[in-house]
Amino acid sequence: MSTEIKVPVLPESVADATIATWHKQPGEACERDENLVDIETDKVVLEVVAPDDGVLEEIIKNEGDTVVAEEVIAKFKAGAAASSDSKPKKEESSASVEETKSSSDKPSSDDVLSPAVRRLVSEHGLNAADIPASGKGGRLTKEDVEKYIKGGSKKAVSSSAKSSAEPVIASGPREEKRVPMTRLRKRIAERLVDAQHTAAILTTFNDVNMKPVMDLRAKYKDQFMKTHDVKLGFMSFFVKATVEALKRYPAVNASIDGDDIVYHGFFDVGIAVSGPRGLVVPVIRDADQLSMAEIEKTIMEFGQKAQNNQLTVEDLSGGTFTVSNGGTFGSLMSTPIINPPQSGILGMHRTEQRPVVENGEIVIRPMMYLAFSYDHRIIDGRESVGFLKTIKDYIEDPARILLEL
Known part of the structure; x- marks a missing residue:
């Protein structure tokens, strides 16, 4: 039997919130009290955790969607096992698996990044392709970016410092990136x-x-x-x-x-x-x-x-x-x-x-x-x-x- 995952009661004076980051995808196994999703208000970030051991069945509200208190955002099934689609297939040859991993570890564009990840990458002047990804299918997660920032890859830090200190000379069309403000x-x-x-x-x-x-x-x-x-x-x-x-x-x-x-x-x-x-x-x-x-x-x-x-x-x-x-x-x-x-x-x-x-x-x-x-x-x-x-x-x-x- 499925359980509805709802937005928690929001703080006083907060009318709505935004889905910031889903930490689990449909079909993935979850442990009791494991964080499923971050919900961002204009004051704090609220964490919604798994009510029991089980599987996240369906995501109803995607990252970036606006939600209100006690609105249903996902469905969860307690006691279920992860779907086969969320596990690596054993039939794949090692060469094929390695090729897939190699091509998916580094996101090739911002299209595969969640809004929360895009904001972090943009705010810290990082290149998403330089950050090791641990998410499903080689997806870059918010935790990956925060770990990369806190870990302080010396190469990344020096590169960032250098890029901020030296003017960037565009070799082609000048690019702009539009990033929505956080709440x-x-x-x-x-x-x-x-x-x-x-x-x-x-x-x-x-x-x-x-x-x-x-x-x-x-x-x-x-x-x-x-x-x-x-x-x-x-x-x-x-x-x-x-x-x-x-x-x-x-x-x-x-x-x-x-x-x-x-x-x-x-x-x-x-x-x-x-x-x-x-x-x-x-x-x-x-x-x-x-x-x-x-x-x-x-x-x-x-x-x-x-x-x-x-x-x-x-x-x-x-x-x-x-x-x-x-x-x-x-x-x-x-x-x-x-x-x-x-x-x-x-x-x-x-x-x-x-x-x-x-x-x-x-x-x-x-x-x-x-x-x-x-x-x-x-x-x-x-x-x-x-x-x-x-x-x-x-x-x-x-x-x-x-x-x-």
Whole structure:
């Protein structure tokens, strides 16, 4: 007896979703709880797993199709064995099998690629023919591409770097490729444009001497790792400093709701994380109540979830303030855009040795530019400057964080 495979209940405010990738094809055997299909919403990727050991009988909704909650997308038969069509035929000669494998291991065109695979290949500037394929009939799967990217074939990396650094001289007709935006990318675009249109965004800058934090980290990083089983990074210092600054300037931790200003009595700090599907902002709940080790562990877990497309709606919901670290990509300075309905975002950047004046003398210090973008409708210039200066003071004297001074 067949079982209907349905779209799970979608998160609140999500009307529909898109079939991203089928991991099984009709006739293929499946184990209980094995992932059958990825369904992409504008917030998260949902996995639909096999209800039991059996076979995927029929795919009703193909990759790229739009679906709604509880819509039937496939049929599954529990306890059945894989069809003979999905297994290699023993009658084929070894030469014939080898010839088929050789010709199908490398997709010859984008026509054989699923929409999700095409997006990954395009976004990372890869050549599909260079990626080993493990799917049925030599089909390239999403897992193949992600494994290739994570594995980091040195040849592929160097080739990609070279191609991005050197101009491409077309020897024939100039080609263009049109790739549809992912639902998440479209949602990001909508929110960024909405923020620019609805908020009076202004950015103020300051620089911070990272030497005190770097010295403290170098002194205790090994002991910290041994005690807490997590690396001591810079983000926990900035999250702690941000929370203390938010306590001093409640308007920065507030939001506008119609004609009202909502002051939040809690500190849920969003951390901007770059994943394969785009920028996401998981939220550290009650950051003021967490230790630095707990903050570092939470950030590490968010990073792993983002890379594996495993962030949940609960991970991404809410947030009263955001911290974004563009320095991990080498950014020297930027003007970050606030994440509505929040009223502010802190932008961190790369640390570099620069000459500064201390006690009338020019010295070299590891300096970082900080950018604070805020909604001028609710936060005045005096508050914005004071907020950023408070973060600077805590980072340049991290003992104050522990002493809550």
